[in-house]
Structures are given as structure tokens and as C-alpha cells.
Amino acid sequence: MVVRKSNGSLKDWITSTVPIQEFGNRDMSTSNLRYLSSRQALADLAHFRTVMAEERGLTNSKWVAFGGSYPGSLAAWFRLKYPQLVHAAVATSAPVHAVVNFPEYLEVVRRSLAAENLDCPLLVKKASDTLLERLKDPKTFDNITKDFSLCEKLQIQTDMDTAYFLETLAGNFMDVVQYNQDNREFEGVVGTNITIKVLCGVMSDASLGDPYDRYAAVARLMLKTFSQKCLEASYTNYLRDMRNTSWSSPASGGRQWVYQTCTEFGFYQSTDSPNQPFSGFPLPYHVKQCGDIYDPSLTGSTIADAVVQTNEYYGGYNICATRIVFPNGSIDPWHALGITKDINDELPAVFIQGTAHCANMYPSRNQDLPQLTMARDHVYLLLQKWLKQ
Known part of the structure; x- marks a missing residue:
């Protein structure tokens, strides 16, 4: 098996190859992740297909x-x-089709929620906006920590802290919509019983309090469903996990995929659209993660260049x-x-x-x-x- 060598630039690919054994035992440091690309994956598939066809007749x-x-x-x-x-x-x-900013993802989430209950995305929007306002006042942090069963007291020191927390909570709805009523249960996946209907049912339940309270109830429901004692919502801890270059890291899959978004695809599911129900995690938040996790040279312009190259190469x-x-x-x-x-x-x-x-x-x-x-x-x-x- 071979890999293509790169000088580290997103633009300059070298046609020479090196044996994968030469670096196969290394970690997921950024210098090694430069070999992680869709082009390399396709080259590996081609090699696998050729060898297996020969071996199997x-x-x-x-x-x-x-x-x-x-x-x-x-x-x-x-x-x-x-x-x-x-x-x-x-x-x-x-x-x-690769794209840096992908707010359309959340637009589809809104439409999918509305298809179940027209009020559902409106209630989610009201809850998210309320939470965003409360995050501006440190006096609310103790209550927010309790309401959402956070693993440690909420700390908001930068805009990244706010955005990460808001995105984490929005992720409850994003994940459920994306996999709504699928058949992953056959392979032992937990949580397939939580559907759009279930989440919108919680958001419509006035007995739980105002929309903010219902939003918190959704978060607690998800924790219970996945047998988690508390919600990890710290950007600092996220960076710690994502910077772990060990193959045994719990975030190893995330480190690899986010790297490809930073160097090939973008796909950043931002709140930069008025036609979606969430607040507080715009495109700059997503882009900054690339520099924070991997390399400061990964900026909005380099990601945009990479996305252009991806669409030029595959056709979009x-x-x-x-x-x-x-x-x-x-x-x-x-x-x-x-x-x-x-x-x-x-x-x-x-x-x-x-x-x-x-x-x-x-x-x-x-x-x-x-x-x-x-x-x-x-x-x-x-x-x-x-x-x-």
C-alpha cells in the first residue's frame, strides 16, 4: 500500500509515493494527518480493489x-x-459539493422539525435565544449549570466558550433529525427511540415550564437515554481531547474528520441564516477550531482555497x-x-x-x-x- 507525499501545502501534490509502513505506527500529529485526504482514500481503495481482484480471481x-x-x-x-x-x-x-459555510444544514433541521409540529422550531428558537441572553450574565451560570446537568460549573471566558456550549445543546436536535427513525437499532445503537416526534413533544409540553425549561429537559432526556451522568460542555476540555494525538484517544475519530473539514470540505453547520432555530455558533467559531486544534496556518482563506480545489477536482x-x-x-x-x-x-x-x-x-x-x-x-x-x- 502506498500514500502520496505532500510538502504540507494544500495546493502542491507530489506524485512520488512512500510505503505506508514507513509511518504506519506513528500517532495522529498534524504532520502525519497531512496524508489523510479523500484522494488518498480513493488511491487506497483502488489498490485494495486491484489486489483483491487478483487474489480472488x-x-x-x-x-x-x-x-x-x-x-x-x-x-x-x-x-x-x-x-x-x-x-x-x-x-x-x-x-x-464542498462548501465552507453550510447554514443550510440547520435550515433543513428547522423544516424537519416543522413537518412534525409547526411550533416546534419556533419554541426551539425562543429557548436558544433566551439561553444566549442568559449567558451574557455570570449570575445565571449556577442555574444554567444545574438546569443542563453540566459536568462542571459553566465558565464563559471567550466567545468560543459560548458558541461551543450552544452548539452542544443544538446538537441534541441536529443528531436526532439526521438519524430520525433509522434502523440502527439492529446493530445495537442506543437512542433510536428518540425521534423528532419525541423532541417536539418535550418542546410542546407547557407543564415543563417555558421554552428554556423545555430545552433543558431535552438535554436531560438525552443524557438519561445515553446513560451519561452529566453534560460535558467545556470548549477547553474539547480542545484537550481533540489535541490528543494518540490512536487510543476517545476523540480519535473526531480529530481525523475535523481535520478533513479543515483541509478539504468545510461543511460548517453555522447559525448564519435567519431561517434556522438556533443561536450563537457562526462561521468564525468553526473556522477558529482548525487553528486551535491543528495549525494556526489553517485559516478561513486556506479552508476556502481547499474547498475550491475539492470541487474543481471532483466536480461538485x-x-x-x-x-x-x-x-x-x-x-x-x-x-x-x-x-x-x-x-x-x-x-x-x-x-x-x-x-x-x-x-x-x-x-x-x-x-x-x-x-x-x-x-x-x-x-x-x-x-x-x-x-x-
């Missing part, structure tokens, strides 16, 4: 790439960049390939960066009303929506047709 077989979310993008890009190795691809919930919404199908769910916020309408007969979209992230990739069950069942059947028929070509 499948060199003349037609291969299909499947993926969901970022791997969905990789599946599409694998077909795009290595058409001689992969015959077709199913790119589910794939954000194929205008991907130019054949035999790729793009399933997306209407509830899933990531569909805003995906292909939701047919580009042509060779690049069809399957837009599934009422489903969330990667819904079509989970095992079927009796309570599946009819349109989800039809979407799976449609993808199957497409693959049957393409494999005959």
Missing part, C-alpha cells in the same frame, strides 16, 4: 461501490476517478461520470449538498420523502415507509440494468 468481474454519507461521496468519486476499476456506484446521502454538483445513483432523504440535512434531481439517465437521483440519513442502506423492516421500500427496489433495478452493460 475477480479481475474480469464488475465491481459496484456502495457508501453512505462521506463514504457515499467516496463511492461516487471512486467511480469518477477510477472507472476502469468500478463499474457502478450507489452514493447514499453523499455530500458531493456537476460531477461528470456514468452509472452512479444518488439516494437522499428529505429529512436528512445533508441532502442540501447532495444530488437530489437526476443529472441525466446515467446519474439518477432517488429523493425519498420522509426519511433521514442513509435510510435506504439499513435492513428493511415492517414499519418502513412505502417510498423507502420503493427506493430500495429502484436502486436494485438500476444495478441489474447497469451490470448487464
Whole structure:
């Protein structure tokens, strides 16, 4: 297996390669993460496909790439960049268009909440705005610490502290919307019973108090659901965990993914839109994390340059390939960066009303929506047709 060497610049790629064993035992320091990219992932996939085909006697077989979310993008890009190795691809919930600022994610969250209850996003907005105002007064910190069951007394010293706390609470709604009513329970995932309907039910329950109190009740419900004693909402502690370069770090996956957002994709789910229900974590908050965690040279302009290069390399919404199908769910916020309408007969979209992230990739069950069942059947028929070509 090989990797491409880079001089550290986002723009200057060197075509020479080095054995992966040369640095395979190193940690996740920023100097090593420079090898972490979608381009390298595709090169690894190509090498894996070639070797496995030779070992298994499948060199003349037609291969299909499947993926969901970022791997969905990789599946599409694998077909795009290595058409001689992969015959077709199913790119589910794939954000194929890179963008630095992605407030549309929260706009979809608002619409998904409103589809359940028109008042729900309005109540969330009122609660979030109330909390933002209280965070300006240190006298409220003790009560906020208690209301949201924080692991330590709330400390607000910078705008980053405020933004991190607000984003953490918004994440309760963002995660539930993204995975609403999916079938992850088959693999032992906890919390699949918490749906948009459940959260909006809490936000509509006047017996719990005003919208701020209900917002806090949602936070406590999520802690109970995931068997957590308290909510960790400290930006300082977040930085500590994200700066840990050990492979055994609890934040190892987060450190890797955020690095790719800083160097390839952006995807920052900011509150920079009036058409979403949250407050207080604008684009500069997301961008600053790149410099705080990895390298001060990672700034808004370098991230913007990287995003431009990503779209130039893969094509973004205008991907130019054949035999790729793009399933997306209407509830899933990531569909805003995906292909939701047919580009042509060779690049069809399957837009599934009422489903969330990667819904079509989970095992079927009796309570599946009819349109989800039809979407799976449609993808199957497409693959049957393409494999005959």
C-alpha cells in the first residue's frame, strides 16, 4: 500500500509515493494527518480493489461501490476517478459539493422539525435565544449549570466558550433529525427511540415550564437515554481531547474528520441564516477550531482555497461520470449538498420523502415507509440494468 507525499501545502501534490509502513505506527500529529485526504482514500481503495481482484480471481468481474454519507461521496468519486476499476456506484446521502459555510444544514433541521409540529422550531428558537441572553450574565451560570446537568460549573471566558456550549445543546436536535427513525437499532445503537416526534413533544409540553425549561429537559432526556451522568460542555476540555494525538484517544475519530473539514470540505453547520432555530455558533467559531486544534496556518482563506480545489477536482454538483445513483432523504440535512434531481439517465437521483440519513442502506423492516421500500427496489433495478452493460 502506498500514500502520496505532500510538502504540507494544500495546493502542491507530489506524485512520488512512500510505503505506508514507513509511518504506519506513528500517532495522529498534524504532520502525519497531512496524508489523510479523500484522494488518498480513493488511491487506497483502488489498490485494495486491484489486489483483491487478483487474489480472488475477480479481475474480469464488475465491481459496484456502495457508501453512505462521506463514504457515499467516496463511492461516487471512486467511480469518477477510477472507472476502469468500478463499474457502478450507489452514493447514499453523499455530500458531493464542498462548501465552507453550510447554514443550510440547520435550515433543513428547522423544516424537519416543522413537518412534525409547526411550533416546534419556533419554541426551539425562543429557548436558544433566551439561553444566549442568559449567558451574557455570570449570575445565571449556577442555574444554567444545574438546569443542563453540566459536568462542571459553566465558565464563559471567550466567545468560543459560548458558541461551543450552544452548539452542544443544538446538537441534541441536529443528531436526532439526521438519524430520525433509522434502523440502527439492529446493530445495537442506543437512542433510536428518540425521534423528532419525541423532541417536539418535550418542546410542546407547557407543564415543563417555558421554552428554556423545555430545552433543558431535552438535554436531560438525552443524557438519561445515553446513560451519561452529566453534560460535558467545556470548549477547553474539547480542545484537550481533540489535541490528543494518540490512536487510543476517545476523540480519535473526531480529530481525523475535523481535520478533513479543515483541509478539504468545510461543511460548517453555522447559525448564519435567519431561517434556522438556533443561536450563537457562526462561521468564525468553526473556522477558529482548525487553528486551535491543528495549525494556526489553517485559516478561513486556506479552508476556502481547499474547498475550491475539492470541487474543481471532483466536480461538485456537476460531477461528470456514468452509472452512479444518488439516494437522499428529505429529512436528512445533508441532502442540501447532495444530488437530489437526476443529472441525466446515467446519474439518477432517488429523493425519498420522509426519511433521514442513509435510510435506504439499513435492513428493511415492517414499519418502513412505502417510498423507502420503493427506493430500495429502484436502486436494485438500476444495478441489474447497469451490470448487464
